[in-house]
Amino acid sequence: MKVNKKILALITSLVTFSALFTGCGTKPSKEVLNIYNVGDYIDESLLEKFEEETGIEVVYETFETNEIMYQKVRNGGSKYDLIVPSDYMVSKMINEGLLQKIDYNNIPNYKNIDEDFLNPVYDPTSEYSVPYFWGTFGILYNTTMVDEEVDSWDILWDEKYKENLLMLDSVRDTFGIALMKLGYSVNTTDEKELDEARDLLIKQKALVLAYANDDGKDRLLGEEAAMGIVYSGDAITLMDQNENLAYATPKNGTNRWIDSMCIPMSAENKDYAEMFINFILDPENALTNIDYVGYSTPNKAAFELLDDEVKEDPVAYPSQEYLDKCEYFIDLGAKIRLYDDRWIEIRSN
Numbered sequence: 001m002k003v004n005k006k007i008l009a010l011i012t013s014l015v016t017f018s019a020l021f022t023g024c025g026t027k028p029s030k031e032v033l034n035i036y037n038v039g040d041y042i043d044e045s046l047l048e049k050f051e052e053e054t055g056i057e058v059v060y061e062t063f064e065t066n067e068i069m070y071q072k073v074r075n076g077g078s079k080y081d082l083i084v085p086s087d088y089m090v091s092k093m094i095n096e097g098l099l100q101k102i103d104y105n106n107i108p109n110y111k112n113i114d115e116d117f118l119n120p121v122y123d124p125t126s127e128y129s130v131p132y133f134w135g136t137f138g139i140l141y142n143t144t145m146v147d148e149e150v151d152s153w154d155i156l157w158d159e160k161y162k163e164n165l166l167m168l169d170s171v172r173d174t175f176g177i178a179l180m181k182l183g184y185s186v187n188t189t190d191e192k193e194l195d196e197a198r199d200l201l202i203k204q205k206a207l208v209l210a211y212a213n214d215d216g217k218d219r220l221l222g223e224e225a226a227m228g229i230v231y232s233g234d235a236i237t238l239m240d241q242n243e244n245l246a247y248a249t250p251k252n253g254t255n256r257w258i259d260s261m262c263i264p265m266s267a268e269n270k271d272y273a274e275m276f277i278n279f280i281l282d283p284e285n286a287l288t289n290i291d292y293v294g295y296s297t298p299n300k301a302a303f304e305l306l307d308d309e310v311k312e313d314p315v316a317y318p319s320q321e322y323l324d325k326c327e328y329f330i331d332l333g334a335k336i337r338l339y340d341d342r343w344i345e346i347r348s349n
Helices: 045-054 066-074 087-095 108-112 153-157 171-182 191-207 214-221 232-241 270-281 283-293 333-348
Strands: 014-017 032-038 057-063 130-142 165-168 208-212 227-231 245-248 256-261
Touching: 032 066, 032 270, 045 057, 045 270, 045 283, 057 066, 066 087, 087 256, 108 270, 130 232, 130 270, 153 171, 153 191, 165 171, 165 214, 171 191, 171 227, 171 333, 191 208, 191 333, 208 214, 214 227, 214 232, 227 232, 232 245, 256 270, 270 283
Parallel strands: 032 057, 165 208, 165 227
Antiparallel strands: 014 057, 130 227, 130 245, 130 256
């Protein structure tokens, strides 16, 4: 998951907007849309705009990781109408019957989605998800501390950067890096390959300053570490804030991810969720959101509205030749335990 235009993401916040006008006065709306999204992953002015245009009150709640969101939806603790999971989590939730099919008759702006994002591996029939943002992850490094070319995961095992390196506190992402370095798939379930990746990460641990997520971005911005792993949109934001920072993805490829808008099976206001999806896919609204969030858009109509400088930025929009070298994470079902058990070994070693 992938987020931050303000740098400090709101990890757990509840934002409620209401703007419903009836007759001569104003009163709270009884029509509510409950959205559950990653922190700081939307321009909140769009929530107000949606309320003003529809009279539907938006209750907006945030989560830090896909796994936190999944547990809350699965356990039925809240009645969310719209959620924003990542690719592999979309697949997992489809397989477990946690998502319902979307009625695209209610989303005419779906025509704006680039055909390259239709029928993705995690939702082959495009019945359960609408692409929201996409990107990669790679190495953000400080050019005053790193004077060599950064084009391989190998640099993350260079002892000259001992205790000057930040890795993600994420089992799939961090294991994915080790697996890619070894030349294996980020979705492997081969225990021998996973053992090799585990041993490689244990070896690296002495070099790691910290396993971090949002706080890692702040530390890189503050030049507390020579390099760390970040998502592409965050890299763009951080480089805007500190001219000493640069972003690189290994020449042999990295993870490419897509976050999507989905409707949980437990949603009480499916029509409102579809109305909101259609609203977000409007080119002008999408452009506002792109400018705030900083990630890459699957909305071809909004893409055409971007400045050429943005459209030609290889951090935000890598070449198709490079993207063909990248790999999506997929849901591993019960075999995710193979990763979880080894991650525990790494963190406790």
